[in-house]
Amino acid sequence: MSGGRHYLPLTGAERREMLAAIGVDSAGQLFDELPPAIRLQEGLELPPPLSEMEALAHLGELAAKNRHLREYPSYLGAGVYDHFIPSVVAHITGRSEFYTAYTPYQAEISQGVLQSIFEYQTMICRLTGMEAANASLYDGATALAEAAVAACGVTRRRRVLVSRAVNPYYRRVLQSYMEARDFAVEEVPLVEGKTDYTKLEAMCDQNTAALLLQQPNFFGLLEEMNGPAERVHRHGALLVLSADPISLALCRAPAEYGSDIVTGEGQVLGNPPSFGGPLLGFFAARKKLLRRIPGRIAGETKDSEGRRGFVLTLQTREQHIRRERAASNICSNQALNALAAAVYLAALGPAGLREAAGHCLQKAAYTREKITALQGFEQAFAGPHFKEFAVKLPGSAKDLNRYLLEHKIIGGFDLEPHYPELGPAMLFCVTETKTKAQLDDLAGVLEGWS
Amino acid sequence: MSKEQALLFELGAPGRRGYSLPQLDLPEKPVDELLPEEMQRKTGLDLPEVSEGELVRHYTALSTRNHGVDSGFYPLGSCTMKYNPKINEETARLPGFAFLHPCQPVESVQGALELLHRAELYLNEVTGMERTTFQPAAGAHGELTGMMLIRAYHRSRNDERKIVLAPDSSHGTNPASAAMTGYEIKEIPSDKRGLVDLGALRETLNEDVAALMLTNPNTLGLFEEDILEIAAAVHDVGGLLYYDGANLNAIMGHARPGDMGFDVVHLNLHKTFSTPHGGGGPGSGPVGVKEHLAPFLPLPLVERGEKGFYWKDDLPLSIGRVQGFYGNFGVVVKAYTYLVMMGAAGLRRAAADAVLNANYLAQRLKKSYALPYDRLCKHEFVISARKQKKKGVSAADIAKALLDYGFHPPTVYFPLIVEEALMVEPTETESKETLDRFAGALEEIARLAEEEPERVTAAPHTTPVGRLDEVGAARNPRVCFEGDE
Numbered sequence: 001m002s003g004g005r006h007y008l009p010l011t012g013a014e015r016r017e018m019l020a021a022i023g024v025d026s027a028g029q030l031f032d033e034l035p036p037a038i039r040l041q042e043g044l045e046l047p048p049p050l051s052e053m054e055a056l057a058h059l060g061e062l063a064a065k066n067r068h069l070r071e072y073p074s075y076l077g078a079g080v081y082d083h084f085i086p087s088v089v090a091h092i093t094g095r096s097e098f099y100t101a102y103t104p105y106q107a108e109i110s111q112g113v114l115q116s117i118f119e120y121q122t123m124i125c126r127l128t129g130m131e132a133a134n135a136s137l138y139d140g141a142t143a144l145a146e147a148a149v150a151a152c153g154v155t156r157r158r159r160v161l162v163s164r165a166v167n168p169y170y171r172r173v174l175q176s177y178m179e180a181r182d183f184a185v186e187e188v189p190l191v192e193g194k195t196d197y198t199k200l201e202a203m204c205d206q207n208t209a210a211l212l213l214q215q216p217n218f219f220g221l222l223e224e225m226n227g228p229a230e231r232v233h234r235h236g237a238l239l240v241l242s243a244d245p246i247s248l249a250l251c252r253a254p255a256e257y258g259s260d261i262v263t264g265e266g267q268v269l270g271n272p273p274s275f276g277g278p279l280l281g282f283f284a285a286r287k288k289l290l291r292r293i294p295g296r297i298a299g300e301t302k303d304s305e306g307r308r309g310f311v312l313t314l315q316t317r318e319q320h321i322r323r324e325r326a327a328s329n330i331c332s333n334q335a336l337n338a339l340a341a342a343v344y345l346a347a348l349g350p351a352g353l354r355e356a357a358g359h360c361l362q363k364a365a366y367t368r369e370k371i372t373a374l375q376g377f378e379q380a381f382a383g384p385h386f387k388e389f390a391v392k393l394p395g396s397a398k399d400l401n402r403y404l405l406e407h408k409i410i411g412g413f414d415l416e417p418h419y420p421e422l423g424p425a426m427l428f429c430v431t432e433t434k435t436k437a438q439l440d441d442l443a444g445v446l447e448g449w450s
Numbered sequence: 451m452s453k454e455q456a457l458l459f460e461l462g463a464p465g466r467r468g469y470s471l472p473q474l475d476l477p478e479k480p481v482d483e484l485l486p487e488e489m490q491r492k493t494g495l496d497l498p499e500v501s502e503g504e505l506v507r508h509y510t511a512l513s514t515r516n517h518g519v520d521s522g523f524y525p526l527g528s529c530t531m532k533y534n535p536k537i538n539e540e541t542a543r544l545p546g547f548a549f550l551h552p553c554q555p556v557e558s559v560q561g562a563l564e565l566l567h568r569a570e571l572y573l574n575e576v577t578g579m580e581r582t583t584f585q586p587a588a589g590a591h592g593e594l595t596g597m598m599l600i601r602a603y604h605r606s607r608n609d610e611r612k613i614v615l616a617p618d619s620s621h622g623t624n625p626a627s628a629a630m631t632g633y634e635i636k637e638i639p640s641d642k643r644g645l646v647d648l649g650a651l652r653e654t655l656n657e658d659v660a661a662l663m664l665t666n667p668n669t670l671g672l673f674e675e676d677i678l679e680i681a682a683a684v685h686d687v688g689g690l691l692y693y694d695g696a697n698l699n700a701i702m703g704h705a706r707p708g709d710m711g712f713d714v715v716h717l718n719l720h721k722t723f724s725t726p727h728g729g730g731g732p733g734s735g736p737v738g739v740k741e742h743l744a745p746f747l748p749l750p751l752v753e754r755g756e757k758g759f760y761w762k763d764d765l766p767l768s769i770g771r772v773q774g775f776y777g778n779f780g781v782v783v784k785a786y787t788y789l790v791m792m793g794a795a796g797l798r799r800a801a802a803d804a805v806l807n808a809n810y811l812a813q814r815l816k817k818s819y820a821l822p823y824d825r826l827c828k829h830e831f832v833i834s835a836r837k838q839k840k841k842g843v844s845a846a847d848i849a850k851a852l853l854d855y856g857f858h859p860p861t862v863y864f865p866l867i868v869e870e871a872l873m874v875e876p877t878e879t880e881s882k883e884t885l886d887r888f889a890g891a892l893e894e895i896a897r898l899a900e901e902e903p904e905r906v907t908a909a910p911h912t913t914p915v916g917r918l919d920e921v922g923a924a925r926n927p928r929v930c931f932e933g934d935e
Contacts, residue, residue, distance in 0.1 A: 063546025112516030276775025
């Protein structure tokens with residue numbers, strides 16, 4: 001008995017009728033041109049098929065083996081964040097006219113997706129202060145890597161500088177993308193947890209395509225942004241930023257300090273953490289870089305009757321037209337996650353986004369004070385933070401996380417493997433989802449750790 | 451005549467809101483104390499201000515202006531727009547999957563690791579490969595990863611190679627992905643059969659060739675029946691064989707890329723394994739490799755140890771990471787759900803029905819359209835509107851005319867080697883009635899093209915908007931709303 005029969009409408013009688021219309025005797029004959037040596041005689045070795053009821057039970061059992069963030073409060077950030085998601089988001093993204101469509105190649109019957117992308121692009125532009133944005137990339141890490149590749153293309157140079165205060169996973173992805181093209185990556189060292197701009201003058205030269213920064217940086221610290229744009233622009237290089245979009249409700253728009261490309265992780269905007277994917281890479285740039293932007297872009301136009309409508313535009317940048325000369329190879333993106341982000345941003349609006357960001361700021365500050373007041377827990381870096389902060393620990397982060405898990409708490413991110421110079425240290429993230437009671441409980445449990 | 455749908459920015463009123471957050475429950479500090487004044491945002495934050503109800507009506511209105519697989523037939527060639535089972539949506543949204551953080555201690559995510567481990571084993575079995583990574587977020591991302599692996603493999607043998615081959619019928623992502631890894635692309639022509647010209651391939655092959663990228667069945671929907679000779683020829687010069695899995699739906703359970711000699715395979719879980727396309731994504735592009743390429747896979751990999759599942763993070767030859775974490779896990783949950791429900795016989799039946807549907811349609815449509823490669827096809831086929839073109843009716847016109855019948859058109863103008871191409875992939879989840887209605891519509895359009903071509907070239911007539919000015923959109927790009935500024 002084969003599985004999935006409720007997905008396969010053809011009946012035995014219809015199959016016979018259709019085979020006859022084609023002029024073959026059996027379904028097996030449809031595969032007759034396959035060389036006998038590779039034609040499978042035996043079936044694949046897969047477990048027997050499950051009915052819907054059994055599959056739900058099986059997946060439910062697997063899910064139940066995990067401790068999730070709605071069960072245990074979590075203090076993990078490091079690129080994926082636990083923010084509140086209004087119910088309206090899943091109801092919109094669950095409309096199957098959206099989620100069962102593909103890339104809107106046929107604009108006349110894809111106005112829903114196209115207009116929603118156009119609105120999303122507009123919101124990303126308004127958050128960042130940039131003039132153009134694309135429909136999405138895979139995640140914050142690949143968006144930053146694509147920005148570096150684009151910067152090399154624009155400047156015709158082969159080397160980028162990246163701050164060591166950029167997410168270490170992002171730097172690893174950047175390395176893979178750049179190495180593949182024989183482009184070089186050099187890391188700008190840190191001072192007190194922030195990018196050491198005094199090193200820039202010596203590191204920047206005629207071959208530098210861009211400086212890549214993260215704001216707030218990986219330690220949750222806000223980088224001083226008055227200097228870097230001017231310094232790199234003087235050498236003809238670009239300033240590329242990876243920004244937390246929620247922080248932009250309170251913090252300076254990247255356009256205000258001379259950023260040329262702004263990327264970041266849009267998962268925070270209405271998408272669940274989902275074990276690290278699907279996420280949402282956003283990519284925005286100044287208008288003069290429009291034709292260097294990778295991926296899909298929706299544009300406004302008119303129809304034959306003069307009505308406003310939307311299409312995929314500037315497609316000559318893309319792989320299906322330009323093949324090996326395309327700006328990027330990207331085809332499928334994260335459209336549904338971008339839709340979620342647009343619904344989230346529209347639901348919160350300016351006041352809601354400011355409020356959510358403000359709660360992150362206040363709650364993280366409160367927690368930082370509480371934790372660093374404990375014996376043996378020391379604030380790693382001084383200066384303004386947004387929703388994350390690094391703490392030096394009296395013992396290993398691994399042990400602490402095990403201990404916290406026993407107390408039904410998911411602890412922070414272990415910094416030591418990525419920044420050994422810190423010794424045992426943990427990156428805590430506190431968003432608007434945490435209550436004072438939970439934060440006090442965290443401090444209490446930490447106090448009991450020895 | 452339908453109306454325009456207002457943009458979100460044209461709706462609502464200042465002060466209106468669509469959210470509710472709790473009161474701050476701890477002592478609030480002045481913002482200036484936490485965030486120095488010079489770091490605070492100066493420019494306005496011009497986001498929509500709408501109530502929740504307005505927001506829902508806006509997106510509901512937009513959704514009615516969109517066609518998905520759930521709305522109707524979607525025979526978009528090479529995209530495998532099969533039905534997306536509803537259970538998949540439910541399992542992926544289980545809080546035990548959707549609300550996991552990627553950096554949680556492994557003991558708290560054993561179920562997720564077990565799912566990834568099992569999904570890997572099942573896909574290894576389907577493809578005939580040794581190891582599979584789920585890190586690539588889409589098919590093209592899988593191709594890029596595959597090319598990085600191939601490059602790392604040759605480098606590890608001190609054997610730098612410069613050229614990647616792809617047939618002239620290949621997907622645009624193939625050359626673009628190879629270019630992103632610094633390779634020079636050479637095209638292999640197709641022969642009269644629509645297959646790789648084996649003679650031309652042999653002439654092009656030399657010790658500078660890193661790999662041949664191949665889709666099998668190819669984009670004409672034809673199985674590359676010389677695949678064993680092709681594989682031997684590429685391997686003879688030390689090259690590797692890359693399998694673009696976009697068309698795997700045609701052969702699941704009937705043949706495996708691993709048995710054909712492919713060294714690297716990418717799959718599109720959003721095509722073959724029934725996960726929805728999301729209006730453009732997210733997809734998932736797992737990459738499977740044979741043993742000799744496994745040391746180069748992206749980090750980390752799931753392993754099973756005595757104390758349970760864990761992340762293996764110490765592969766000295768690894769290409770590193772290609773996505774921040776482990777890829778589109780949520781999509782893998784959906785594909786895994788599909789796999790356990792289909793089983794081996796179900797997958798095999800699905801492929802057979804996909805092939806049956808395609809051949810049935812092709813044989814019927816060749817009476818009204820040219821079928822340049824009239825042989826047994828697999829899951830898709832390509833017809834040409836070259837007869838209709840003589841009457842001034844192009845493939846694009848036919849596509850637009852189909853909209854008025856409630857069908858999503860086939861892929862048009864691809865592959866590039868067929869003039870006025872219409873590439874049709876019906877998939878196995880369509881009924882015979884749907885195929886007959888679709889064929890009926892195309893036959894009527896063919897008749898109109900003969901008798902009243904202007905009716906076809908003026909289409910569509912029933913869609914929310916008429917034909918859109920794409921040239922104007924590209925000439926004067928407006929990619930961000932500036933209307934109310």
